[in-house]
Amino acid sequence: MHASILKYFVEVARCGSIRKAAQNLYVASSAVNRQILKLESEMGTDLFDRLPNGIRLNAAGERMLQHIRVTLNDFHLMRSELDELKDERKGHVSVVAMDSLFVDFLPAAVEDFSELYPAVTYSIAAVTPWDVPSKVLGGEFDVGVTFIAKLPAGLDVAAQVALPPGVVMASSHPLARQERLSFADCRNHAFLRLEGRSPIQGVVSPKFAEFWDLLTPSVTCNSTTLLKRLIASGRGISFFSKLAFVEEIASGEVVWRPFDEPNINALTVGIITPTQRALPNVTHDFVRGIVHRLKQVELSLLDT
Template sequence: MHASILKYFVEVARCGSIRKAAQNLYVASSAVNRQILKLEAEMGTDLFDRLPNGIRLNAAGERMLQHIRATLNDYHLMRSELDELKDERKGHVTVVAMDSLFVDFLPAAVEEFSELYPAVTYSIAAVTPSEVAPKVLGGDYDVGVTFMSKLPAGLEVAGQVALPPGVVMAFSHPLAKKERLSFADCRDHAFLRLEGPSPLQGVVSPRFAEFWDLVTPSVICNSTILLKRLVASGRGISFFSKLAFADEIARGEVVWRPFDEPNVNALTVGIITPCQRVLSSVTTEFVRGLVHRLKQVELSLTT
């Protein structure tokens, strides 16, 4: 199949609309529609259900999408291998991770890797922890970093460390005097949180979900950088892994306290990759470096 058909099909499947896909691809809607019809004619079956408000993959379309993603992955893998044969350290690394890792951890990892592989390009996205695994499993990204829960079939853990979420606050905050904190301890203090669903949605007890739903935050925003500054200045408390505040903790600007909740404290931060897709050698090297860096951070924060 021609490369443009593959590209058009994947974008239409992602958008659920030929018009939106055409806008993203910077081509005419008629061109996209023509390619989709051509593909369906070649396959001898409809691949989409046509709905009043768009189109949706049917069972045949879902199977086609799996095939196309595998084909594109094999193509990128082949290109990376050809580059290596030419002694060129090229390739493309795709990473999806929870937002708190974008302040220090991931930038440092990319900077370090870029010194060894200056020609490598990257696609990196920030999402909520619960969205990481589905995006790696679906083939949108090859590497994911998130709080670990039960993984769906098709994913494996490249490495994980014991850096569970806890309560972060300014050194002078009253709760800093306690060794462990309950949800009840936190309820009467100004609470700062990221916009959207709980970062621990689906991975901890109902008691956490109840607290999350009942508490009234003093600040809601979509920027980890802003929350970090507000926490350090004493404007309130927030829930993060030590990983998100490594530098601030080392400088004594904030303190981190664990929850008095065994199931929360058992959570780990992990790096996940797909089992059923062969990763390029450059992505494999990036994962190896990421695991090493994660373990280094764990060691520095627990000693």
């Protein structure tokens, strides 16, 4: 059986939903469903009971899951042993990124990469978007993920996608009915702020900086996870890229609306590396993996 089929099966079994599994895997629901049907065809039996609100493993599926977990565990042990014999697939990956990447994107990226490179170690830090380039340029980290504006010399952009910051709110919020939002639209609504300067204050026009300084937040904290919960519960609006709300946007729990400001909408999220410093092969492999993942996220969020 192909490794992707096993991975899809385990995720569907864990989630009890093909749609939720597809979101977590950053692939289309149809692709996951197709792999599950293919596996059931190969086994000659259904592995899930189809229910009105999802799917559930049946007895055959439970036995299959048990077998897959043993198989994957043995595979990872074998790969680790081979890597030790070859002294390959080792090394250290250092990444610095803006906080919103720590919700889903980076945890999933590290999980996937660790399956292929179990001996690799990591240093991962969350900083403000405008601090990411200097951290990479100064040699503290080898890879950065942030909003891309004017970068200093000495940095390459491995990939960038159109995921600019916008306004996020509960689907029941009055502003959710509008297609685009001006600063004036946002000014009289409860605002939930991530502690510190605006995540885009250093990369857009002074007009946004003035707007930011006039806002009086009802909640200020340093946790994106806490803000996500408050936003979804209707406590107020906040400013984020869709990257921090992939699951909630897909489910309709929250909505994201662009600003009516070309400078903000032109911002992209990108992966940066140094140009003058040779990086280990394992870091290049990690970068290729997150480039692919970032593009998959962009595709999954089209028209949401």
